[in-house]
Amino acid sequence: xxxxxxxxxxxxxxxxxxxxxxxxxxxxxxxxxxxxxxxxxxxxxxxxxxxxxxxxxxxxxxxxxxxxxxxxxxxxxxxxxxxxxxxxxxxxxxxxxxxxxxxxxxxxxxxxxxxxxxxxxxxxxxxxxxxxxxxxxxxxxxxxxxxxxxxxxxxxxxxxxxxxxxxxxxxxxxxxxxxxxxxxxxxxxxxxxxxxxxxxxxxxxxxxxxxxxxxxxxxxxxxxxxxxxxxxxxxxxxxxxxxxxxxxxxxxxxxxxxxxxxxxxx
Amino acid sequence: xxxxxxxxxxxxxxxxxxxxxxxxxxxxxxxxxxxxxxxxxxxxxxxxxxxxxxxxxxxxxxxxxxxxxxxxxxxxxxxxxxxxxxxxxxxxxxxxxxxxxxxxxxxxxxxxxxxxxxxxxxxxxxxxxxxxxxxxxxxxxxxxxxxxxxxxxxxxxxxxxxxxxxxxxxxxxxxxxxxxxxxxxxxxxxxxxxxxxxxxxxxxxxxxxxxxxxxxxxxxxxxxxxxxxxxxxxxxxxxxxxxxxxxxxxxxxxxxxxxxxxxxxxxxxxxxxxxxxxxxxxxxxxxxxxxxxxxxxxxxxxxxxxxxxxxxxxxxxxxxxxxxxxxxxxxxxxxxxxxxxxxxxxxxxxxxxxxxxxxxxxxxxxxxxxxxxxxxxxxxxx
Ligand SMILES: Nc1ncnc2c1ncn2[C@@H]1O[C@H](COP(=O)(O)OP(=O)(O)OP(=O)(O)O)[C@@H](O)[C@H]1O
Ligand SMILES: [Mg+2]
Numbered sequence: 082x083x084x085x086x087x088x089x090x091x092x093x094x095x096x097x098x099x100x101x102x103x104x105x106x107x108x109x110x111x112x113x114x115x116x117x118x119x120x121x122x123x124x125x126x127x128x129x130x131x132x133x134x135x136x137x138x139x140x141x142x143x144x145x146x147x148x149x150x151x152x153x154x155x156x157x158x159x160x161x162x163x164x165x166x167x168x169x170x171x172x173x174x175x176x177x178x179x180x181x182x183x184x185x186x187x188x189x190x191x192x193x194x195x196x197x198x199x200x201x202x203x204x205x206x207x208x209x210x211x212x213x214x215x216x217x218x219x220x221x222x223x224x225x226x227x228x229x230x231x232x233x234x235x236x237x238x239x240x241x242x243x244x245x246x247x248x249x250x251x252x253x254x255x256x257x258x259x260x261x262x263x264x265x266x267x268x269x270x271x272x273x274x275x276x277x278x279x280x281x282x283x284x285x286x287x288x289x290x291x292x293x294x295x296x297x298x299x300x301x302x303x304x305x306x307x308x309x310x311x312x313x314x315x316x317x318x319x320x321x322x323x324x325x326x327x328x329x330x331x332x333x334x335x336x337x338x339x340x341x342x343x344x345x346x347x
Numbered sequence: 348x349x350x351x352x353x354x355x356x357x358x359x360x361x362x363x364x365x366x367x368x369x370x371x372x373x374x375x376x377x378x379x380x381x382x383x384x385x386x387x388x389x390x391x392x393x394x395x396x397x398x399x400x401x402x403x404x405x406x407x408x409x410x411x412x413x414x415x416x417x418x419x420x421x422x423x424x425x426x427x428x429x430x431x432x433x434x435x436x437x438x439x440x441x442x443x444x445x446x447x448x449x450x451x452x453x454x455x456x457x458x459x460x461x462x463x464x465x466x467x468x469x470x471x472x473x474x475x476x477x478x479x480x481x482x483x484x485x486x487x488x489x490x491x492x493x494x495x496x497x498x499x500x501x502x503x504x505x506x507x508x509x510x511x512x513x514x515x516x517x518x519x520x521x522x523x524x525x526x527x528x529x530x531x532x533x534x535x536x537x538x539x540x541x542x543x544x545x546x547x548x549x550x551x552x553x554x555x556x557x558x559x560x561x562x563x564x565x566x567x568x569x570x571x572x573x574x575x576x577x578x579x580x581x582x583x584x585x586x587x588x589x590x591x592x593x594x595x596x597x598x599x600x601x602x603x604x605x606x607x608x609x610x611x612x613x614x615x616x617x618x619x620x621x622x623x624x625x626x627x628x629x630x631x632x633x634x635x636x637x638x639x640x641x642x643x644x645x646x647x648x649x650x651x652x653x654x655x656x657x658x659x660x661x662x663x664x665x666x667x668x669x670x671x672x673x674x675x676x677x678x679x680x681x682x683x684x685x686x687x688x689x690x691x692x693x694x695x696x697x698x699x700x701x702x703x704x705x706x707x708x709x710x711x712x713x714x715x716x717x718x719x720x721x722x723x724x725x726x727x728x729x
Contacts, residue, residue, distance in 0.1 A: 151604070152603060
């Protein structure tokens with residue numbers, strides 16, 4: 082309880098009032114196959130911030146993210162993106178919601194039967210009336226942004242893990258979304274590639290003002306580029322800490338939080 | 348640590364030990380997976396024999412120690428604690444101590460919400476659970492079929508949105524790539540039927556009826572059936588594996604958030620490909636089945652080509668070919684639907700893909716046979 086108060090004070094200190102809330106999770110309870118994974122989660126994502134959702138393996142980070150993007154339906158509570166209910170949106174709203182975010186999945190999510198170019202162009206297909214040559218150029222530009230120029234005609238199976246991640250990022254960015262969700266962007270990457278990806282993330286965030294919601298347990302990334310973290314705990318099935326990563330590391334009274342952030346087995 | 352194989356592993360009792368008083372034991376040799384039961388047994392029987400007030404175990408002559416040894420020591424310590432006998436370990440090397448710490452079962456966390464052990468379930472619950480699962484499954488399958496029909500309806504009005512390229516690719520996979528195996532199997536089936544029936548009919552002078560028998564059996568029954576079973580094995584499984592792998596790789600999730608319905612994007616092109624190609628494959632199978640019969644007729648029964656063909660033509664009517672085609676269409680829907688359905692039902696991870704593939708083929712074949720029996724009865728009364 083003491084810990085919670087500390088983190089609450091913390092939260093007020095860090096978040097400047099009046100910042101626009103772009104994603105809001107209200108009283109979310111997640112239940113899958115009869116198991117409660119998350120209980121009564123409340124959280125806000127502010128426009129333009131880099132928010133990390135952290136926690137130990139199996140604590141429900143991916144499950145939370147998949148609820149936020151509408152892939153799982155909450156047992157209770159709701160998620161709104163730009164004020165629109167993700168799970169109760171009509172056709173038109175749904176199109177607008179989907180237009181507003183991109184996702185980089187934990188396992189890439191590139192379609193194996195399509196080349197990088199086709200994969201990246203997928204979000205552009207049909208729904209937008211773009212001339213063919215412009216579409217191609219747009220795709221090439223996004224692939225170049227993640228340093229994959231020249232690989233347009235390869236299939237995902239022909240790429241390394243890091244390249245797949247970057248290709249997934251290019252696809253997630255192709256519509257210039259306002260929010261980017263990442264599920265473990267640096268898992269399976271070497272430290273250098275991982276740092277490069279961090280740099281890309283910051284670049285996009287600062288350059289285009291894209292809101293970043295990053296699920297991760299990569300400590301170096303969290304400390305290097307995280308502005309705010311939300312920590313989930315698998316036993317409590319709830320958020321156990323929230324705040325600026327370095328501040329939490331130095332000031333949190335919760336053993337679990339400090340253990341996670343200082344990389345020790347508690 | 349060095350494996351000291353030359354020393355017989357054992358537990359020695361030091362001369363200073365007192366029956367009913369302090370006991371000093373010393374471990375010798377290896378304490379590893381293959382010696383552990385001897386040592387453990389000896390430890391406990393010594394305790395029974397000597398009834399010690401406290402125990403000291405000397406590790407100085409211990410040769411080799413691994414996780415099995417650590418487990419036994421941890422258990423022994425627990426047991427002594429339970430009996431209230433103080434236990435002291437002396438001369439434990441740094442390495443051994445580390446291993447003991449690493450494998451201390453006290454440190455293994457048991458998560459509170461993990462179900463532990465086999466739950467006790469009564470027969471009634473099993474039957475009830477099975478029945479409920481069946482009802483739930485039926486509802487899910489009905490939902491799937493409803494979605495398929497709705498999506499096909501959608502494409503009737505928006506034909507441009509169908510992924511024709513994907514459909515053509517799948518037509519090639521299901522149809523063109525299956526030609527050799529369908530030809531071979533149908534030819535052999537025709538050959539076998541002709542041969543077996545000729546053995547029966549020849550002594551009766553009924554050679555000529557071999558042609559009729561093969562014709563009717565192949566065109567009405569075996570052509571469509573064999574084709575459907577081959578397609579289930581070749582393509583139904585491929586649909587399930589491909590779509591299942593896409594689920595595991597979060598490709599379906601990605602499609603969904605980009606606004607593509609997996610049903611429209613993946614299932615319908617595959618299903619339509621199967622519906623378009625399987626009836627043609629069945630006709631092709633009919634042809635090779637009849638050809639197999641012809642070979643036996645001409646080589647084994649000395650019929651001429653003309654006689655055989657005429658006799659075949661007389662015994663089958665066009666409506667037989669037609670009902671064969673209708674059957675094929677139904678079989679194609681079963682194979683394609685079952686493959687895609689089981690693929691989409693894969694839950695996290697690649698191990699689900701194998702299971703989905705098996706389920707797709709087994710259930711497709713089951714429902715093909717079921718549908719065929721229904722056809723047999725219904726067509727008989729029409
Ligand atoms: N589709 C699903 N159906 C049922 N249970 C699920 C499903 N996905 C995840 N779970 C369960 O939810 C819990 C949290 O899983 P989740 O994948 O969110 O963990 P995570 O925090 O992302 O872990 P990691 O860091 O290893 O990716 C786990 O206990 C898992 O078994
Ligand atoms: Mg995860």
